Amino acid sequence: MKQLAPRKKRTKAEKREAIWALCFIAPTIIGLIALNFYPAIDTVWQSFCKTGDFGKGNVFIGFANYAKVFTAGETWHSLWNTIKYALIEVPFGVVIALILAVFLNKKLKGTSVFRTIFFLPMVCAPAAVAMVWKWLYNQQFGLLNNVFGTNVAWISDPKIAWISIGIIGVWSVIGYNMVLFISGLQEIPGDYYEAAEIDGATGIRQFFHITVPLLSPTTFFIVQTRIIGALTIFDLMFMVMDKTNLALENTQSIVYLFYTYAFTNGDKGYGATIVVFLVIFIMIVTFIMQRAEKKLVYHP
Amino acid sequence: MKKLAALLLAAMMCTTALTACGGSGGSGSSSSGSGSSESSGSGAKAGSITVNIWDANQQKGIQEIADKWTETSGVKVNVEVVDWDNYWTLLEAGASGGTMPDVFWMHSNTAQMYMENDVLLKLNDYIEKDSKIDMSKYYEGVKNLYTRSDGNVYALPKDHDTIALLYNKAIFDKYKVDYPTDKWTWTDMYEAAKKITEGSKGDVYGMAMNTSNNQDGWYNLIYSYGGQVITEDHKGTTIGGAESKAGMEMMRQLLTVGAPQSVVAETGTDSLFMSGKVGMITQGSWMINSFYTAENHADYAWALLPYADRNGNGTCEKDERWSAYNGLGWAASAAVKDPESCYSLISYFCSEEGQKLQAEKGVTMGGMTGVSDAFANAFEGMDIKPFLDAENFSLYFRPYTRKTTVWEDALQQAGAFLDPWQKPDDAELMSKACDNAQKIIEDAIKAE
Numbered sequence: 001m002k003q004l005a006p007r008k009k010r011t012k013a014e015k016r017e018a019i020w021a022l023c024f025i026a027p028t029i030i031g032l033i034a035l036n037f038y039p040a041i042d043t044v045w046q047s048f049c050k051t052g053d054f055g056k057g058n059v060f061i062g063f064a065n066y067a068k069v070f071t072a073g074e075t076w077h078s079l080w081n082t083i084k085y086a087l088i089e090v091p092f093g094v095v096i097a098l099i100l101a102v103f104l105n106k107k108l109k110g111t112s113v114f115r116t117i118f119f120l121p122m123v124c125a126p127a128a129v130a131m132v133w134k135w136l137y138n139q140q141f142g143l144l145n146n147v148f149g150t151n152v153a154w155i156s157d158p159k160i161a162w163i164s165i166g167i168i169g170v171w172s173v174i175g176y177n178m179v180l181f182i183s184g185l186q187e188i189p190g191d192y193y194e195a196a197e198i199d200g201a202t203g204i205r206q207f208f209h210i211t212v213p214l215l216s217p218t219t220f221f222i223v224q225t226r227i228i229g230a231l232t233i234f235d236l237m238f239m240v241m242d243k244t245n246l247a248l249e250n251t252q253s254i255v256y257l258f259y260t261y262a263f264t265n266g267d268k269g270y271g272a273t274i275v276v277f278l279v280i281f282i283m284i285v286t287f288i289m290q291r292a293e294k295k296l297v298y299h300p
Numbered sequence: 301m302k303k304l305a306a307l308l309l310a311a312m313m314c315t316t317a318l319t320a321c322g323g324s325g326g327s328g329s330s331s332s333g334s335g336s337s338e339s340s341g342s343g344a345k346a347g348s349i350t351v352n353i354w355d356a357n358q359q360k361g362i363q364e365i366a367d368k369w370t371e372t373s374g375v376k377v378n379v380e381v382v383d384w385d386n387y388w389t390l391l392e393a394g395a396s397g398g399t400m401p402d403v404f405w406m407h408s409n410t411a412q413m414y415m416e417n418d419v420l421l422k423l424n425d426y427i428e429k430d431s432k433i434d435m436s437k438y439y440e441g442v443k444n445l446y447t448r449s450d451g452n453v454y455a456l457p458k459d460h461d462t463i464a465l466l467y468n469k470a471i472f473d474k475y476k477v478d479y480p481t482d483k484w485t486w487t488d489m490y491e492a493a494k495k496i497t498e499g500s501k502g503d504v505y506g507m508a509m510n511t512s513n514n515q516d517g518w519y520n521l522i523y524s525y526g527g528q529v530i531t532e533d534h535k536g537t538t539i540g541g542a543e544s545k546a547g548m549e550m551m552r553q554l555l556t557v558g559a560p561q562s563v564v565a566e567t568g569t570d571s572l573f574m575s576g577k578v579g580m581i582t583q584g585s586w587m588i589n590s591f592y593t594a595e596n597h598a599d600y601a602w603a604l605l606p607y608a609d610r611n612g613n614g615t616c617e618k619d620e621r622w623s624a625y626n627g628l629g630w631a632a633s634a635a636v637k638d639p640e641s642c643y644s645l646i647s648y649f650c651s652e653e654g655q656k657l658q659a660e661k662g663v664t665m666g667g668m669t670g671v672s673d674a675f676a677n678a679f680e681g682m683d684i685k686p687f688l689d690a691e692n693f694s695l696y697f698r699p700y701t702r703k704t705t706v707w708e709d710a711l712q713q714a715g716a717f718l719d720p721w722q723k724p725d726d727a728e729l730m731s732k733a734c735d736n737a738q739k740i741i742e743d744a745i746k747a748e
Contacts, residue, residue: 053417055396140567140577156562244511245565246722249714263389265706266413 046272053266065273074257075274079281081162082253086230088166089173094222096170097177102211104178105185115182119175126172130239133168137240155240161247165236173229177222184218185211213298220297224289231282234259254278348376349638349645352401354387357589361663362649368657369648375641395419400633402642406455408445408626408700409708415446416702420454421632426643427453432651437668441697442627455629456650457667459658461585462695463516463605463623464686465489470599471579475499480580480603482689483616486521486550489580489606494557496579507580508559508569509551511712511721515624515698516584518717521547523622523696524608530699535745540738547608548720548730555724562722584624585665585687592679602686607693616693623690626698627667707744711737 010018047065049058069075100118104111121129136143137154145151154164192210201209212219234255241248252260254274262271353362359381366377380401382390388410394400395414406414414420427433435443438457446455465480472479477495480488493506509517519529527544530537538544555561559569559578570587572578574594582605583591591600607621630649632642648654655666662678665687676685701707711717716737720730 053413054392054419056417138566140563140572141575153562153566156565242512242565242568243709244561244712244718244721246561246714246718260709264709266392266703 043272043275046269047276049269051267051269051272055268058269061269065270066277068270069273069277075254075277077249078252078254078257079278081251082231082233082255084162085166085169085233085251085253086227088163089169089230089233090223090226092166092170093173093177093226094219097174097222098181098215098219100174101178101181101185102207105182115178118178121172122175126235127239129172130168130236133171134240137164156245156247158247158250161241161245162251165240165251168236168240169230169233173226177226180218180222181215184215188214216296216298220293224286227285227289228282231278231285348378349403349642350401351377351379351645352382352387352391352404353379354382354384354405355586356381356383357586358663361658361661364661365649365654365657365663366645369645369654373641373644375638375645377645394633400635402636402638403630403632403645405458406446406629406631408698409704411445411455411629412700412702414631415448415452415454419634421634421636421639421642423453423456423632423643423646424451426639426647427456430643430647432653433647437652437670438650439625439627439667439669441625441695442629442667445627445697445700446629446631455631456646458628458630458649459664459667460625460627461664462625462687462690463520463582463584464684464690465580465603465605466573466583466591467580467601467603468573468576468578468596468599469601470596471496471504471576475504475579477579479601480606482604482686484603484606485609486524486554486606490550490553490557493554493580497557504576505559505563505572505578506557507554508564508572508578509554509582510561510564510569511717513569513582514708514711515626516587517582518548518551519624519699520582520605520622521551521608523547523624523694524605524620525550526608526610526619528696528699530701530741534701537738537741537745539741540735545731545734548717548734549727550608552720552724552727552730555721558724561718585684588679588682588684588687589662592682597682600682602682602684604686604689604693619694621690621693623693623695624698625695629667701741701745702748703744706747707741710740710744716740 046058048060048062050061050064051058104115104118134155135141139145139151139153139156142154144154152160155161188211192214193206196206196210232255233253237248237251237253237256238259241251255278258271258274258278261267261274351362351366353359359379363377363379366379370376391400391404395417400419406420427435433456435453439460442457442460446457447453465484467480469479472492475496476499477492480492489507496504496506511518514529522529522539522544525543525547527541527547528538529544559572564572569578569581570583570590573581574591574596576596591597594600605621605623607616609616610620611617630646632639632646636642649658650667652668652671655668655671656674658664659666659672659675660678662675665672665675672688676683676688717733720726720733723729
């Protein structure tokens with residue numbers, strides 16, 4: 001058994017320090033409690049209620065909402081849509097960003113210009129990005145169809161709309177991933193590359209045998225955060241797809257479904273249940289990812 | 301393990317922060333509403349009143365009328381525009397969190413819910429004492445909408461709107477089609493649309509209508525063929541009945557010669573019309589200004605909505621031509637600090653003077669009967685009389701129930717009318733959609 005260390009008495013100065021420390025972090029703590037923890041707990045509570053208008057008159061109904069969410073086809077359809085989106089955004093967003101990062105990490109002229117250009121989408125408001133893409137994709141007047149002389153319904157054809165949406169997602173996220181990769185690349189000591197060069201390794205061999213393994217902790221971090229980000233996607237579908245778009249059914253994400261129920265139809269309880277369902281799903285995914293970390297990430 | 305816990309927590313906060321959006325949206329509205337509540341203590345006269353509306357077209361006119369009121373009351377009025385979707389999110393958050401704008405518009409979609417929960421200022425006592433307001437002078441449907449079943453009044457009728465047919469003369473000339481007349485049936489509209497679509501080989505569409513064009517679109521067909529989207533007691537529907545099906549069958553035929561659904565879902569019927577891609581659309585009077593100020597407005601003209609010659613005698617009976625009408629209401633928050641001033645402003649907007657100003661300035665037609673003639677002259681060079689003439693035939697109040705948006709949204713999407721809209725050649729599909737719609741509305745009313 002571990003022996004308990006005798007409790008050290010704090011000096012006056014230490015006490016004062018502790019009080020000041022509390023004062024300094026108080027705004028953040030209060031903000032977190034009021035804006036994150038309280039709504040989180042309230043959301044879970046609401047998911048067990050038939051909610052009244054304007055937050056009044058909530059009636060506890062146990063698992064009735066959950067039974068409805070789990071048996072509704074649209075829940076699973078939306079979840080599948082969300083996963084499909086993640087399957088485009090995460091792999092392509094990571095691979096393209098990695099390739100760009102490797103090139104932009106070289107000491108060449110104008111790298112900072114290119115880094116800025118690739119990072120710009122991250123700085124733009126997502127709503128603005130979505131609006132611009134909406135018009136690029138427009139079947140009648142869109143730039144894409146005009147330039148290529150095609151007549152493709154990029155965002156109204158249920159078969160391809162999800163890919164079109166995914167492309168916007170990839171485009172928006174590349175810059176952010178790239179910056180993370182560049183910082184990861186700069187941590188890899190140059191000696192490895194020098195040694196490899198002396199041994200006669202080509203650039204591609206160097207990439208796969210030095211860069212990729214040594215970068216794997218960064219890659220893993222990006223993949224994990226992007227999966228969570230992609231599973232909570234909402235703004236793209238909301239801004240790009242009209243409510244009367246036939247492809248909406250095949251692209252609406254689970255958060256979009258939540259928005260429809262909670263805010264358009266005013267059924268907060270059912271909306272809350274959808275969100276809790278999503279949280280549980282993300283927890284499961286995260287758990288699996290964490291288990292896989294040891295196998296996937298290279299620890300020298 | 302610690303790392304895992306941290307990640308799980310982060311994931312949870314990411315998702316639950318979504319619900320927090322609603323809350324923080326509320327604080328946004330409260331900051332705009334607090335301008336008036338600065339002067340604390342009930343009964344204190346407010347320094348200014350915040351008015352929220354959703355239609356940017358009307359902002360200028362409403363502000364001018366409000367400024368007139370300021371001249372006598374000395375209380376400043378700020379008219380702020382919040383777009384339709386955000387308007388309701390903000391208002392609901394404000395109603396839940398306690399700080400709403402002082403004076404704002406009410407709409408048939410949500411009025412019931414707001415009135416039942418006592419978040420609006422009760423106006424009965426003020427109206428009784430007010431010699432300028434005579435409740436019998438307002439449009440029946442609008443007045444009833446804002447009167448609760450126990451007789452309490454929560455908003456005064458601001459305006460009413462009707463629907464008309466908008467057409468592009470240049471397109472009609474180009475394909476040598478006669479302009480719409482007040483003798484047109486829906487079949488005549490079909491023939492004209494067909495000529496345009498076929499004459500242009502699909503480059504220009506004769507007409508366009510989206511599933512979301514309900515009040516200003518397909519609802520009117522249902523009524524002119526004798527159906528009802530929501531019955532008069534607001535407890536049922538006949539959308540699956542034979543009359544409604546006849547109306548929607550006509551709608552289906554129109555769609556076969558109109559713009560395809562994938563096109564209207566991406567670009568919107570208004571934009572298609574304004575860019576010269578569509579010959580005819582149906583539109584509500586609240587949109588006049590958009591077309592009046594558009595680039596090619598000289599080509600645009602309005603006509604009465606077509607009718608359905610149900611008895612086959614070749615003339616339009618009163619109950620064969622139907623236009624939806626709807627009316628907004630001026631309401632105030634129940635928690636407002638200076639109810640006297642807020643009511644006084646509402647009273648001015650809805651008094652004969654305010655209503656006439658509103659029509660003269662071309663903001664909208666009045667909520668009071670007999671004040672809208674000036675509206676017809678407000679748009680020089682554009683004849684908008686069809687909107688007023690529609691009142692010589694039958695009007696029905698925009699269908700609403702307690703939670704209108706639930707079924708209204710569902711009707712626009714797959715599983716209801718989006719399917720036949722997508723495949724207008726399939727008559728069976730439209731009939732099936734009517735049956736589905738019947739069930740959707742009945743289920744929604746049951747769940748209310």
